[in-house]
Amino acid sequence: MKEINSEEKLNKIAKQYDPSTPQKDFDYWLLKFDFKVLEKYLIGDTVIELGCGRGIITLELAKIVKNKLIVVEGSKENISYVKNLLGNTTKVEFYHSLWQEFNYNGKVSDVVFFSGLEHLSEEDGKFILLKIKNWLDEYSRLHIVVPNVKSMHRRIAWYGDIISNVFEFSERDKLLGHKTLYDREKLFNLLKKVGYKILHWEGIFLKPFPNNAMMKLNLSERELKGLFEISKELPDYCAHIYLCCKVI
Secondary structure (H helix, E strand, O other), X not given: OOOOOOHHHHHHHHHHOOOOOOOOOOXXXXXXXXXXXXXXXXXXXXXXXXXXXXXXXXXXXXHHOOOEEEEEEOOHHHHHHHHHHHOOOOOEEEEEOOHHHOOOOOOEEEEEEEOOHHHOOHHHHHHHHHHHXXXXXXXXXXXXXXXXXXXXXXXXXHHOOOOOOXXXXXXXXXXXXXXXXXXXXXXXXXXXXXXXXEEEEEEEOOOOOOHHHHHHOOOOHHHHHHHHHHOOOOHHHOOEEEEEEEEO
């Protein structure tokens, strides 16, 4: 394990990246659709969420988790923001910790690891996935979402000679501190290598253009729903990849 993001760096990203409303970032919609997929496969007894960001997934999880939601977040900025949104609740526990340094004694029903692996080197990604196995029993589930490097908008940029290849880091990747880019094959291989069985996968949301261009389109919620539903027909072209896994 060679590289750990500093808290200063994480707080800087937290201030720059705010998908709390659709007016601030198109990722607001992607997160909403991410949760729509997650809730179909979540067991939901005791859940660890690795990273809360601005809390869109956290707030939804807090409504449906039966026992306890344990949130592990490296940015105090994000923790303070999400705690304020949640108000008084005994169901949600926050731990200010880097994922690499967090330890938990016990088993949980689910680990939700959304938009996290891309922020880690491949070595750190393997380290975290192996650590997560300690928190899962034979019935537990790991839920992962990563941006799809072979999404439609990246393919269009490649075919249009805007980028030299789909695995090229975009300016947004650099802004958000992404270190590893994944397509389905690379993600599958990583999970199998570290000892997970993939129970289900799907693509989430067909996004033909980058976020800033999508925001300018001012799409209606019905049009957004259409792009979400058609993603079931073209999963490898979607903006996000979702995996539901269990320990072998």
